[in-house]
Amino acid sequence: DVQLLESGGGSVQPGGSLRLSCGASGHTYSSNCMACFRQAPGQEREGVAAIYNGDGSAIYTDSAKGRFTISRDNTKNTLYLQMNSLKPEDTAMYYCAADEYNLGLARSYTYWGQGTQVTVS
Numbered sequence: 001d002v003q004l005l006e007s008g009g010g011s012v013q014p015g016g017s018l019r020l021s022c023g024a025s026g027h028t029y030s031s032n033c034m035a036c037f038r039q040a041p042g043q044e045r046e047g048v049a050a051i052y053n054g055d056g057s058a059i060y061t062d063s064a065k066g067r068f069t070i071s072r073d074n075t076k077n078t079l080y081l082q083m084n085s086l087k088p089e090d091t092a093m094y095y096c097a098a099d100e101y102n103l104g105l106a107r108s109y110t111y112w113g114q115g116t117q118v119t120v121s
Helices: none
Strands: 003-006 008-011 016-024 033-039 045-051 058-062 068-073 076-085 092-099 115-120
Touching: 003 008, 003 092, 016 092, 016 115, 033 068, 033 076, 045 068, 045 076, 058 068
Parallel strands: 008 115
Antiparallel strands: 003 016, 016 076, 033 045, 033 092, 045 058, 068 076, 092 115
């Protein structure tokens, strides 16, 4: 099993920045692929960015390209999502997810964190 704990959410003005962190504990092979999702009230959960340990590749949803950067520090078992030029439409609960397999932005990840709120206003 893998346990995920997000931190770094908060309130910021439009144009501001936040860095989300997600610490993973448990079997490291179960978190070969890690991702960040978000869900705004009344909307479906959507994938924002994902990174795969196998080849270091990263993928982003269109709205995040050029503004968000996903990275991971395997020595600390921690995932980071640097979010710049934040917009009100980025307001949502942000979740960390992990899986053994490269799932990209699909929602079928096995392990999920509890979420951290990001508010841009």
